[in-house]
Amino acid sequence: MAREKLGREAVAEALAGLDGWSLAEDGGSIARSFSFRNFSEAFAFMTRVALAAEKIDHHPDWSNIYKTVNVTLNTHDAGGLTALDFELASKMNRYFGG
Numbered sequence: 001m002a003r004e005k006l007g008r009e010a011v012a013e014a015l016a017g018l019d020g021w022s023l024a025e026d027g028g029s030i031a032r033s034f035s036f037r038n039f040s041e042a043f044a045f046m047t048r049v050a051l052a053a054e055k056i057d058h059h060p061d062w063s064n065i066y067k068t069v070n071v072t073l074n075t076h077d078a079g080g081l082t083a084l085d086f087e088l089a090s091k092m093n094r095y096f097g098g
């Protein structure tokens, strides 16, 4: 199941294929900071991600400061990382890459 908490090895494996994301010290979440040319691009990215998040019913913890978007992902329901976090993270990387 997509919402099942992943073990340490599965997390390490999923993270290895994911550019720019780092694992929190407690292993319970992943984080990445995205930097854009301006606020408009940052917000366009957030809009696109928001629609994708709604579609898969999985939502980021994030903040936006001007042209930077800081994101932390974990699955609250599972109390850790699940396949959904890595699905959303790789979508974000794709949208960021263009």
Ligand SMILES: C[C@H](O)[C@H](O)[C@H]1CNC2=NC(N)=NC(=O)C2=N1
Pocket (backbone or CB within 6 Å): 057, 058, 059, 060, 061, 074, 075, 076, 077, 078
């Ligand atoms: C009822 C609904 O499916 C749940 O509350 C979903 C919504 N979005 C979610 N997003 C995240 N990041 N973690 C969750 O556990 C979660 N649960």
